[in-house]
Amino acid sequence: MNRVTLRKTIVACAVLAAALLLAIVLMSLLGSEPLPVRASLCALASFGTSTCGLTQDQFAILFQIRLPRILLAAAVGGSLATAGAGYQALLRNPLAEPYLLGISNGAAVGTMIALVFFGTIEWTRPILAFGGALVATLAVYRLARGRAGATPERLILAGVIVTTFLSSVIVFVTVLMDATKIRSFTFWLLGDLSGTSKALLPLTIVITVAGALALTLHARSLNLLMLGERDAFDLGVEVGRVRILVFLVASLLVGSSVAASGSVGYVGLVVPHLARLSLGSDNRISIPAAALGGALFVIVADTVARTIIAPRELPVGAITALIGAPLFIYLLKRA
Amino acid sequence: MIYYGRSVRTHRNQFVWMAVVVCLALLSACTPGRTANNGPTREITDDAGRRVSLPTKVDRVVSLAPNLTEIVFAVGAGNRLVGRTSYCDYPPEAKAIAEVGDTIHPNIEPIIALKPQVVFVSTASQLEAFTQQLQGQNIAVFVTDPHDLEGVFRSIEQIGEIVGEKDRANQLVQKLRERTNAVQQAVKLKPLVKVFYQTSGEPLYTVGRDSFVTDLIRRAGGASVTADVPGAWPKYSNESALAARPDAIILPTGGSMGAANANVVEALRQSPAVLNGRVYKINDDHLARPGPRLVDGLEEMARVLHPDAFGK
Numbered sequence: 001m002n003r004v005t006l007r008k009t010i011v012a013c014a015v016l017a018a019a020l021l022l023a024i025v026l027m028s029l030l031g032s033e034p035l036p037v038r039a040s041l042c043a044l045a046s047f048g049t050s051t052c053g054l055t056q057d058q059f060a061i062l063f064q065i066r067l068p069r070i071l072l073a074a075a076v077g078g079s080l081a082t083a084g085a086g087y088q089a090l091l092r093n094p095l096a097e098p099y100l101l102g103i104s105n106g107a108a109v110g111t112m113i114a115l116v117f118f119g120t121i122e123w124t125r126p127i128l129a130f131g132g133a134l135v136a137t138l139a140v141y142r143l144a145r146g147r148a149g150a151t152p153e154r155l156i157l158a159g160v161i162v163t164t165f166l167s168s169v170i171v172f173v174t175v176l177m178d179a180t181k182i183r184s185f186t187f188w189l190l191g192d193l194s195g196t197s198k199a200l201l202p203l204t205i206v207i208t209v210a211g212a213l214a215l216t217l218h219a220r221s222l223n224l225l226m227l228g229e230r231d232a233f234d235l236g237v238e239v240g241r242v243r244i245l246v247f248l249v250a251s252l253l254v255g256s257s258v259a260a261s262g263s264v265g266y267v268g269l270v271v272p273h274l275a276r277l278s279l280g281s282d283n284r285i286s287i288p289a290a291a292l293g294g295a296l297f298v299i300v301a302d303t304v305a306r307t308i309i310a311p312r313e314l315p316v317g318a319i320t321a322l323i324g325a326p327l328f329i330y331l332l333k334r335a
Numbered sequence: 336m337i338y339y340g341r342s343v344r345t346h347r348n349q350f351v352w353m354a355v356v357v358c359l360a361l362l363s364a365c366t367p368g369r370t371a372n373n374g375p376t377r378e379i380t381d382d383a384g385r386r387v388s389l390p391t392k393v394d395r396v397v398s399l400a401p402n403l404t405e406i407v408f409a410v411g412a413g414n415r416l417v418g419r420t421s422y423c424d425y426p427p428e429a430k431a432i433a434e435v436g437d438t439i440h441p442n443i444e445p446i447i448a449l450k451p452q453v454v455f456v457s458t459a460s461q462l463e464a465f466t467q468q469l470q471g472q473n474i475a476v477f478v479t480d481p482h483d484l485e486g487v488f489r490s491i492e493q494i495g496e497i498v499g500e501k502d503r504a505n506q507l508v509q510k511l512r513e514r515t516n517a518v519q520q521a522v523k524l525k526p527l528v529k530v531f532y533q534t535s536g537e538p539l540y541t542v543g544r545d546s547f548v549t550d551l552i553r554r555a556g557g558a559s560v561t562a563d564v565p566g567a568w569p570k571y572s573n574e575s576a577l578a579a580r581p582d583a584i585i586l587p588t589g590g591s592m593g594a595a596n597a598n599v600v601e602a603l604r605q606s607p608a609v610l611n612g613r614v615y616k617i618n619d620d621h622l623a624r625p626g627p628r629l630v631d632g633l634e635e636m637a638r639v640l641h642p643d644a645f646g647k
Binding site: 056074 | 471538561602
């Protein structure tokens with residue numbers, strides 16, 4: 001990496017990381033229950049070692065309910081935006097996105113199978129979601145591979161087919177399920193962070209960080225791939241290996257986020273676009289920027305979701321779509 | 336050749352058209368709806384505020400919700416019930432009746448084929464287009480949507496009236512009222528217990544001001560901490576549930592819910608209710624179905640909230 005790019009990457013990431021940290025702290029102060037601001041900041045600054053005069057309930061609200069949910073929002077947003085950025089670079093298609101390719105629906109089917117057959121055994125959810133995402137990816141890839149190799153157009157078309165097919169599978173499963181479970185499912189399908197599981201949170205965060213790092217380290221290859229697979233190959237990129245890596249990493253990212261929160265839409269599409277529009281299309285900058293920006297975006301969206309009609313709640317997916325769609329149209333018009 | 340072919344084709348076309356016309360005529364002649372509701376009618380206003388025109392003598396009804404099936408049987412009209420949903424599992428005799436889908440996805444064709452005069456729906460299953468289709472077949476649709484125990488009693492009386500069992504329905508309601516009054520008398524002087532009602536845990540749902548359960552909790556000597564939340568079954572904030580510091584948590588579970596909802600949501604594990612062991616599981620079929628068994632649910636709830644009020 002040359003010095004200018006490196007500096008630009010570091011500056012952009014530092015600014016975004018600072019904004020993310022600020023968002024985590026500020027959004028922790030907002031919720032359906034008002035908390036004393038100064039005491040909360042003091043407790044947050046002590047990393048929960050001191051209550052700073054918060055009552056036991058307030059302390060529990062801050063550290064056991066709000067903060068885990070905000071961290072999960074960050075992990076989910078980071079995962080989806082990174083996966084989106086990875087697909088867009090690999091497929092040289094700005095519309096490539098976990099949802100459009102059917103990867104999210106694959107993960108959703110995997111999670112549903114885990115919920116139906118293993119019920120309360122939480123760790124089966126991300127594993128089956130990853131499996132579902134990977135199967136969907138392979139299905140898309142096989143469907144897309146024509147005589148002339150996988151063209152971006154064919155891939156997107158295959159993705160649409162896999163998406164609609166898996167949507168039907170999801171509808172089918174919900175019809176077969178108990179009425180009592182359907183309501184929570186419709187919420188979950190829209191993307192919902194309120195069921196934050198302490199058991200899955202660390203895993204989701206680790207996968208997000210590792211996935212974003214893995215794709216950032218391959219950003220140079222992805223840059224060359226944007227010239228076309230043939231040229232990238234001639235320039236020494238192991239095209240097949242990079243492709244498999246992106247598919248695996250993205251499946252892992254999408255699988256763990258869908259298992260934890262359902263299908264939060266628009267993040268994988270809007271955030272990488274924003275990153276490229278503001279920082280340029282160099283993947284060495286746009287991938288880590290998308291990861292941090294995605295985390296920021298979902299944290300803010302979820303804060304809106306859990307406060308706007310408090311003490312009732314909305315699913316975060318409704319908010320990301322409400323913010324995401326107009327923002328996207330605005331960006332398209334301006335660009 | 337060409338002319339010959341064309342004339343044969345023309346004849347064939349004419350034949351096809353004639354066949355179509357004959358079939359249409361036959362179909363319209365035997366559309367079941369046209370003959371279902373003839374004769375004298377009366378009007379009753381349902382919970383959706385619609386004035387429903389009903390035949391004076393009703394002997395074929397379909398129920399699209401388990402509580403309505405229970406009411407039809409309780410007023411002694413089980414033998415007139417010709418269709419029910421797959422959720423309608425009580426009383427056991429109900430299971431012998433033809434299924435017409437479930438409450439959320441009722442199936443229009445078998446309903447029409449059963450030629451009912453009235454279809455009872457609860458708002459949970461109320462589907463605009465679906466209702467219109469039934470009315471297009473001249474099948475009356477009667478909507479129930481009780482928001483409190485009085486509303487449930489009204490549903491029982493109205494359904495009784497519709498199926499021609501007014502006296503039995505009134506007797507049933509009178510008995511239910513007596514049991515309700517007995518509960519309310521017993522808990523009258525007891526201090527109110529702050530109750531959180533966990534409809535489901537993941538994600539967290541509770542009961543709001545429009546739910547008949549909120550009324551039930553009040554009558555059982557409790558105060559729902561979410562009694563003022565708009566809506567009937569709102570999705571609720573975890574932190575608000577904890578901040579409300581409920582003294583008791585009620586989990587509807589073990590009936591149709593099976594093993595679902597058997598645990599208190601993680602956010603409430605440190606609430607006074609859990610710390611003091613005041614978490615009560617009550618059969619969800621007695622609390623979630625606004626029918627006669629709701630009073631069973633009321634009695635069970637009052638007993639757990641105020642065990643000392645019911646000497647044993």
